[in-house]
Amino acid sequence: xTVLLNETLKQTSIxxxxxxxxxxxxxxxxxxxxxxxxxxxxxxLNHRPGQFVEVSVFGVGEAPISxxxxxxxxxxxxxxxxxxxxxxxxxxxxxxxxxxIGIRGPFGRGFPIERFRGKDLLxxxxxxxxxxxxxLINQVLDERGKYGRIMILYGARTxxxxxxxxxLAEWEARDDVExxxxxxxxxxxWTGNVGVITTLFPRVQVYARxxxxxxxxxxxxxxxxxxxxxxxxxxxxNIWFSFERRMKCGVGKCxxxxxxxxxxxxxxxxxxxxxxxxxxxxx
Amino acid sequence: MGFKIMPxxxxxxxxxxxxxxxxxxxxxxxxxxxxxxxxxxAEELALDYTTTVLPPKKYLLPPREELLRFEGxxxxxxxxxDAPPTVVLGVHTCDLHAIHLLDRVFEQGYAxxxxxxxxxxxxxxxxxxxxxxxxxxxxKDMGTLSADEGFDLHLTDLGDDYAVxxxxxxxxxxxxxxxxxxxxxxxxxxxVNHVMAEKWPRFPYRLEFDVTELPSLLAVSYHSEHWxxxxxxxxxxxxxxxxxxxxxxxxxxDEVDFTLSAGKRIRHWDxxxxxxxxxxxxxxxxxxxxxxxxxxRFFRKGKYQWEAYGLLGCVGxxxxxxxxxxxxxxxxxxxxxxxxxxxxxxxxxxxxT
Numbered sequence: 001x002t003v004l005l006n007e008t009l010k011q012t013s014i015x016x017x018x019x020x021x022x023x024x025x026x027x028x029x030x031x032x033x034x035x036x037x038x039x040x041x042x043x044x045l046n047h048r049p050g051q052f053v054e055v056s057v058f059g060v061g062e063a064p065i066s067x068x069x070x071x072x073x074x075x076x077x078x079x080x081x082x083x084x085x086x087x088x089x090x091x092x093x094x095x096x097x098x099x100x101i102g103i104r105g106p107f108g109r110g111f112p113i114e115r116f117r118g119k120d121l122l123x124x125x126x127x128x129x130x131x132x133x134x135x136l137i138n139q140v141l142d143e144r145g146k147y148g149r150i151m152i153l154y155g156a157r158t159x160x161x162x163x164x165x166x167x168l169a170e171w172e173a174r175d176d177v178e179x180x181x182x183x184x185x186x187x188x189x190w191t192g193n194v195g196v197i198t199t200l201f202p203r204v205q206v207y208a209r210x211x212x213x214x215x216x217x218x219x220x221x222x223x224x225x226x227x228x229x230x231x232x233x234x235x236x237x238n239i240w241f242s243f244e245r246r247m248k249c250g251v252g253k254c255x256x257x258x259x260x261x262x263x264x265x266x267x268x269x270x271x272x273x274x275x276x277x278x279x280x281x282x283x
Numbered sequence: 284m285g286f287k288i289m290p291x292x293x294x295x296x297x298x299x300x301x302x303x304x305x306x307x308x309x310x311x312x313x314x315x316x317x318x319x320x321x322x323x324x325a326e327e328l329a330l331d332y333t334t335t336v337l338p339p340k341k342y343l344l345p346p347r348e349e350l351l352r353f354e355g356x357x358x359x360x361x362x363x364x365d366a367p368p369t370v371v372l373g374v375h376t377c378d379l380h381a382i383h384l385l386d387r388v389f390e391q392g393y394a395x396x397x398x399x400x401x402x403x404x405x406x407x408x409x410x411x412x413x414x415x416x417x418x419x420x421x422x423k424d425m426g427t428l429s430a431d432e433g434f435d436l437h438l439t440d441l442g443d444d445y446a447v448x449x450x451x452x453x454x455x456x457x458x459x460x461x462x463x464x465x466x467x468x469x470x471x472x473x474x475v476n477h478v479m480a481e482k483w484p485r486f487p488y489r490l491e492f493d494v495t496e497l498p499s500l501l502a503v504s505y506h507s508e509h510w511x512x513x514x515x516x517x518x519x520x521x522x523x524x525x526x527x528x529x530x531x532x533x534x535x536x537d538e539v540d541f542t543l544s545a546g547k548r549i550r551h552w553d554x555x556x557x558x559x560x561x562x563x564x565x566x567x568x569x570x571x572x573x574x575x576x577x578x579x580r581f582f583r584k585g586k587y588q589w590e591a592y593g594l595l596g597c598v599g600x601x602x603x604x605x606x607x608x609x610x611x612x613x614x615x616x617x618x619x620x621x622x623x624x625x626x627x628x629x630x631x632x633x634x635x636t
Contacts (some may be wrong), residue, residue, distance in 0.1 A: 009393060011350070012396065014395055014396065015397070015535070057544065058355070060537060062535065062537075102358070251392065252392050253388065253395060253531070254532055254535070255533070256534070257531070259569075261582070261586070
């Protein structure tokens with residue numbers, strides 16, 4: 001019998017993390033590392049792509065981190081791609097395999113992947129946005145037959161900021177994935193596209209009403225990518241985002257992650273454009 | 284559940300008895316204002332108080348409380364189950380309504396065991412307000428000027444006696460074995476009816492519209508320039524939220540002891556009015572202006588909470604207005620939005636006729 005991790009919150013305290021072991025740490029870029037996390041015997045994360053966990057280091061604090069691995073590849077562990085951006089992530093970056101962190105979650109509703117079946121999928125990750133989207137992309141690739149075209153338009157600042165380069169190479173090599181990558185600023189070895197992510201959109205022609213677009217990136221990116229997607233005629237309800245907010249408690253109480261009336265940690269962090277187009281604080 | 288009569292002369296003996304079995308807190312004077320604080324005898328208690336600086340919320344959601352204690356990577360939750368049962372005396376009905384909202388917030392979805400432990404530990408003895416407590420309160424508008432549930436005991440001042448409504452077994456237990464307390468008679472019903480009928484006209488309506496219109500008024504006022512005007516004045520001090528009986532937003536921080544490996548995870552009150560409230564790692568602020576933060580506060584009070592919990596987020600206690608250094612008040616704000624809306628509608632009608 002395995003216990004679902006978020007069920008444990010109902011036992012003693014919704015704020016009590018479960019101790020989990022870092023099974024592996026992999027350096028990805030100068031700022032990002034990929035952590036493989038193993039829950040204690042008998043616990044299962046059972047997450048959906050797009051959900052997040054609260055990661056704790058006692059004495060330092062707790063922060064929401066999106067789950068980067070696909071449920072289809074769980075293997076008893078899950079992965080977190082973490083950028084060094086503050087106190088907690090700074091400490092995490094100094095941790096090694098074998099160290100213990102605290103985990104609560106998974107939280108949020110994730111992407112409604114059932115509704116994506118049979119559709120063409122256009123993924124538009126910007127920068128670290130690939131971390132949560134990778135969970136969805138790999139899930140989709142592991143049940144490839146259930147979807148139509150798969151297009152990935154990925155933008156990063158520089159070639160050395162590209163995440164999951166081994167997987168990018170795999171996707172590039174597949175006939176059934178259309179991958180386009182661009183960087184804002186090339187280095188001397190870069191032979192690919194140069195420009196912001198929106199410069200990739202003219203490269204793909206889509207059958208708009210059968211296309212689902214999923215966009216995850218820094219706040220500034222959403223408006224510009226949205227213009228491209230609406231310009232292609234993709235229906236508002238088919239455009240999905242995942243929003244970054246300060247989801248301090250994860251359980252709909254603390255108030256930090258509110259987008260107008262919506263608690264991002266409960267109703268999101270994934271939202272369709274149709275759901276939030278009149279929610280002023282969203283974009 | 285029942286209705287008793289307690290002579291006022293019996294109050295000191297009752298308080299003494301309560302103090303023997305419970306931690307007793309209630310309104311008492313401090314530096315020219317009133318606060319909720321520990322009570323050891325009836326002399327300290329000021330049941331005829333106006334309003335307190337902080338609401339009794341602090342006994343349910345302490346300004347600062349331990350959630351967890353940790354050592355290394357092991358942690359234990361801190362749930363205050365063996366704290367002494369606490370009687371909160373003299374809760375005004377606005378604050379009672381506020382506690383009702385807090386109950387819904389902390390029980391809905393993931394139930395908060397820390398809040399629940401405090402809540403179950405508290406016995407609420409409310410009191411009927413017979414005259415307005417401050418120039419800023421507008422409980423009559425907000426429908427919180429009385430309460431027929433949510434208390435364990437409820438006192439109504441009848442002159443020489445208190446009418447005591449019993450709201451729960453916890454409340455009833457407070458009266459056990461008190462010889463001075465007697466059952467109410469039909470004459471007592473009349474006395475209470477009379478006091479209630481007399482009290483109502485003493486309280487003014489301060490909103491220029493019916494409160495049921497508040498959520499829809501806000502819905503059409505999101506882009507009002509009035510938010511910018513409030514933002515110009517607001518100091519982002521967060522006092523309005525600190526004194527609010529329904530504000531519950533919090534932050535969670537870790538504190539380590541001298542070993543640097545053991546410590547506490549602390550929850551403390553936070554405020555959506557503070558600049559960094561909606562800042563994420565990397566520094567982006569999702570609510571960067573004071574105008575947007577004031578709007579967020581008023582929308583929570585008048586719309587969001589109503590949508591999420593079926594109760595308005597403002598109980599009309601007036602504390603935020605009292606505390607605000609630049610005189611931003613809910614009554615003025617809501618009325619100003621209403622006036623602008625009426626004016627706007629009138630102008631549109633002119634255009635169309």
